[in-house]
Amino acid sequence: AQSVTQPDIHITVSEGASLELRCNYSYGATPYLFWYVQSPGQGLQLLLKYFSGDTLVQGIKGFEAEFKRSQSSFNLRKPSVHWSDAAEYFCAVVREYGNKLVFGAGTILRVKS
Amino acid sequence: DVKVTQSSRYLVKRTGEKVFLECVQDMDHENMFWYRQDPGLGLRLIYFSYDVKMKEKGDIPEGYSVSREKKERFSLILESASTNQTSMYLCASSFPGTGNYGYTFGSGTRLTVV
Numbered sequence: 001a002q003s004v005t006q007p008d009i010h011i012t013v014s015e016g017a018s019l020e021l022r023c024n025y026s027y028g029a030t031p032y033l034f035w036y037v038q039s040p041g042q043g044l045q046l047l048l049k050y051f052s053g054d055t056l057v058q059g060i061k062g063f064e065a066e067f068k069r070s071q072s073s074f075n076l077r078k079p080s081v082h083w084s085d086a087a088e089y090f091c092a093v094v095r096e097y098g099n100k101l102v103f104g105a106g107t108i109l110r111v112k113s
Numbered sequence: 114d115v116k117v118t119q120s121s122r123y124l125v126k127r128t129g130e131k132v133f134l135e136c137v138q139d140m141d142h143e144n145m146f147w148y149r150q151d152p153g154l155g156l157r158l159i160y161f162s163y164d165v166k167m168k169e170k171g172d173i174p175e176g177y178s179v180s181r182e183k184k185e186r187f188s189l190i191l192e193s194a195s196t197n198q199t200s201m202y203l204c205a206s207s208f209p210g211t212g213n214y215g216y217t218f219g220s221g222t223r224l225t226v227v
Contacts, residue, residue: 043117
């Protein structure tokens with residue numbers, strides 16, 4: 001069965017520093033992968049998605065993610081973090097059957113000034 | 114702007130009550146979903162619906178049921194609320210297919226069962 005692992009429960013970075021959030025998936029075929037962000041008290045917002053083609057995907061708010069099949073990874077990156085990026089981030093993969101997303105446990109990002 | 118609207122942001126209910134969580138979308142999406150979000154567990158799928166009056170169980174359907182009488186509305190029902198159903202509930206919708214459009218989420222309903 002498809003699964004998603006986000007190894008880091010919490011990450012703290014300084015404002016202006018670079019960021020990388022890790023995501024590993026378990027899936028036999030080419031996966032459809034997503035990153036979502038959840039600000040406090042809000043629903044989830046789609047940051048970016050990968051279906052095929054270029055393995056480096058650009059998203060909103062200056063985020064990007066790179067799909068690496070050999071490592072079964074889809075890590076999220078941002079070159080310079082802003083205080084407003086503090087939120088919880090979820091990686092997700094589409095299930096093999098049907099339009100259902102499987103989510104990782106999430107990574108909480110804290111930004112220190 | 115497209116929206117998924119959940120009728121309540123916060124709810125407090127008593128053990129044993131029948132609870133209705135309502136979700137409405139204005140995007141003419143065929144698919145609608147109910148997830149439960151708990152710290153350290155991420156989002157877990159309770160039920161989903163791919164058409165009016167059609168539904169399928171997700172990963173944790175026990176203690177829940179759903180209703181979809183109209184395309185835009187998807188209701189989650191807790192038949193007899195229990196304290197272990199205290200959680201954040203998120204509704205989402207999407208077009209059919211293999212995830213080409215991603216999901217649009219509502220803002221969530223934080224339910225406390227006392």
